[in-house]
Amino acid sequence: MLEALSEIGRSARTGGYCRDAWSPADLELREWFRQEAARRGLDLDEDRNGNLWAWWRPASAGASAGDSGVVTGSHLDSVRDGGAFDGPLGVVSAFLAVDLLRARGFEPVRPLGVVCFTDEEGARFGVPCVGSRLLTGVLDPDRARRLTDDEGDTLAEVLARAGRRPGDLGADPETLARVGVFVELHVEQGRALREPVGVAEAIWPxxxxxxxxxxxxxxxxxxxxxxxxxxxxxxxxxxxxxxxxxxxxxxxxxxxxxxxxxxxxxxxxxxxxxxxxxxxxxxxxxxxxxxxxxxxxxxxxxxxxxxxxPEVVFGASLRDRVAAAASAGLASTDYTPGSGSCGAAGVAAVPTGAGHDAGVLAVAGVPTAMLFVRNPTGVSHSPREFAEPADCHAGVVALAAVLEDLCRS
Ligand SMILES: [Zn+2]
The missing domain is CATH 3.30.70.360 (Alpha-Beta Plaits)
Structure with missing residues (x-):
C-alpha cells in the first residue's frame, strides 16, 4: 500500500514528498483513502473540516451510527520534502489492521473508525493539526479561513477551489463524540525506540x-x-x-x-x-x-x-492497556514476515518531541494513545525517514491486537 502511494507528490530531484494540504497530491491521497474505504465496504464521512472517517460499523442489532467508537489513523499530508512514512504509515496500518481483524473473523461490538486528519503538518498555511484543531474547537474558524499560503491564497479560497464550503469550518462536537478512544500509529521520529514497536509516554509542549x-x-x-x-x-x-x-x-x-x-x-x-x-x-x-x-x-x-x-501526557491506564495488548499480540502471532520476526518483542514507552493529532485529541479530553514503529535512521521530515518492512508489519499486528482489545468494551 505504501508502494501505491510512492509516486504521489514525490520530488524526482530529492526523492522527498511535498504533500501540502489541498494540493493536487493531497487530493489524490484523499481519493486513495476513499477507494481503500470503499474496497473494504467501510462507510465514508468527510466532516465539516475536511477530515475523512471510514467506519466499520457493528452488524449487531441495537448499534447505531452515532455510537462512540474506537478510532485509529493518522494523516496523509507531509512537510515539504518529507519522508514516506510520517502520516501514511498510520493510515496504511489502520486499514491493514482492519484487514487482519476481518481475516481472523473478528466482529466489532462498537464502531471501528479509520481517520485521515487534514493538514497535520501545517506545511502550507503555517499552523499544524488544522483538521483536528478545528474539530476540537481549539482553532478559531475565522482565523483558519484567513490563513494564507506562500502564493497569497487563503485557506477559504483554497477550500472553495477544492469544492468544499469554507463557511462550514468549526468545532464539531457531534463528530468528536463518535471518537470514544483514539490510537494513532506513527513512525518514530528520533532514535528513542530500540524495539520494533513502542507506546508514547508524552508529547513535549x-x-x-x-x-x-x-x-x-x-x-x-x-x-x-x-x-x-x-x-x-x-x-x-x-x-x-x-x-x-x-x-x-x-x-x-x-x-x-x-x-x-x-x-x-x-x-x-x-x-x-x-x-x-x-x-x-x-x-x-x-x-x-x-x-x-x-x-x-x-x-x-x-x-x-x-x-x-501544551504538554500531553497520555493517560497511564490506557497506555498500559495498549502496551499490554500490543505485547500480547506480538508475542502470540505466528505472523513473521520477511527476515524479521515480530514475536516476543517488548513494547517500550517513549516520550516524543513531535506533535500529532493524537495530542490535540488528548488535550480535548479524548482517551488517546500512540504506537510508534522504530525508525533506524532516527531521521524524520526528510527523504531519509525509514522503517523496516518487518517493523511496519509488527506495527500492524500490534495495532490490530490493540483495536481488538479496545473494541470489546
Ligand atoms: Zn505525522
Whole structure:
C-alpha cells in the first residue's frame, strides 16, 4: 500500500514528498483513502473540516451510527520534502489492521473508525493539526479561513477551489463524540525506540512563533554599509541566539522557514519573516526561551505566536492497556514476515518531541494513545525517514491486537 502511494507528490530531484494540504497530491491521497474505504465496504464521512472517517460499523442489532467508537489513523499530508512514512504509515496500518481483524473473523461490538486528519503538518498555511484543531474547537474558524499560503491564497479560497464550503469550518462536537478512544500509529521520529514497536509516554509542549524583522530596502551596490538598515543581520543574530538559548534551557529551537522581502540577490531586504519552532520537556522552559529571544538584541522583531500545544501526557491506564495488548499480540502471532520476526518483542514507552493529532485529541479530553514503529535512521521530515518492512508489519499486528482489545468494551 505504501508502494501505491510512492509516486504521489514525490520530488524526482530529492526523492522527498511535498504533500501540502489541498494540493493536487493531497487530493489524490484523499481519493486513495476513499477507494481503500470503499474496497473494504467501510462507510465514508468527510466532516465539516475536511477530515475523512471510514467506519466499520457493528452488524449487531441495537448499534447505531452515532455510537462512540474506537478510532485509529493518522494523516496523509507531509512537510515539504518529507519522508514516506510520517502520516501514511498510520493510515496504511489502520486499514491493514482492519484487514487482519476481518481475516481472523473478528466482529466489532462498537464502531471501528479509520481517520485521515487534514493538514497535520501545517506545511502550507503555517499552523499544524488544522483538521483536528478545528474539530476540537481549539482553532478559531475565522482565523483558519484567513490563513494564507506562500502564493497569497487563503485557506477559504483554497477550500472553495477544492469544492468544499469554507463557511462550514468549526468545532464539531457531534463528530468528536463518535471518537470514544483514539490510537494513532506513527513512525518514530528520533532514535528513542530500540524495539520494533513502542507506546508514547508524552508529547513535549511545543509551539510556532513568527518573527518579523523590519528594515529598509535599498540597492546592494550603492548603499554604504553605514547607511543600511538591514533586517537580515537581526535575523542572523536571532538564529544564533536561538541555538544558544536552546542549549541554556536544555530545549530545542529551530528556525526552519524564512521569507525575505523583496527577495532579490542585489537588494537589502525590507523585511525578513522567520518561523521559530520551540519545544522542551516542560512548558516553562519553552516559554522562557521564546521570551528571551523576543527581547534580545538590537533590531528586536515583532513576535507572534502562531500555535501552541501544551504538554500531553497520555493517560497511564490506557497506555498500559495498549502496551499490554500490543505485547500480547506480538508475542502470540505466528505472523513473521520477511527476515524479521515480530514475536516476543517488548513494547517500550517513549516520550516524543513531535506533535500529532493524537495530542490535540488528548488535550480535548479524548482517551488517546500512540504506537510508534522504530525508525533506524532516527531521521524524520526528510527523504531519509525509514522503517523496516518487518517493523511496519509488527506495527500492524500490534495495532490490530490493540483495536481488538479496545473494541470489546
Ligand atoms: Zn505525522
Amino acid at each position: 511545543h509551539g510556532r512563533w513568527r518573527f518579523d524583522f523590519h528594515g529598509e530596502a535599498n540597492h546592494a551596490g550603492t548603499t554604504a554599509l553605514a547607511d543600511r538598515d538591514d533586517p537580515m543581520l537581526a535575523y542572523a543574530r536571532a538564529v544564533l541566539d536561538a541555538r544558544a538559548a536552546a542549549e541554556r534551557h536544555d530545549a530545542l529551537a529551530t528556525f526552519g522557514k524564512v521569507r525575505v522581502e523583496p527577495g532579490s540577490a542585489n537588494a537589502i531586504p525590507s523585511r525578513v519573516s522567520a518561523w521559530l519552532d520551540a519545544r522542551g520537556a516542560d512548558e516553562e522552559r519553552v516559554r522562557r526561551l521564546v521570551a528571551e529571544l523576543a527581547a534580545s538584541g538590537p533590531g528586536a522583531a515583532d513576535v507572534a505566536c502562531e500555535s501552541w500545544t
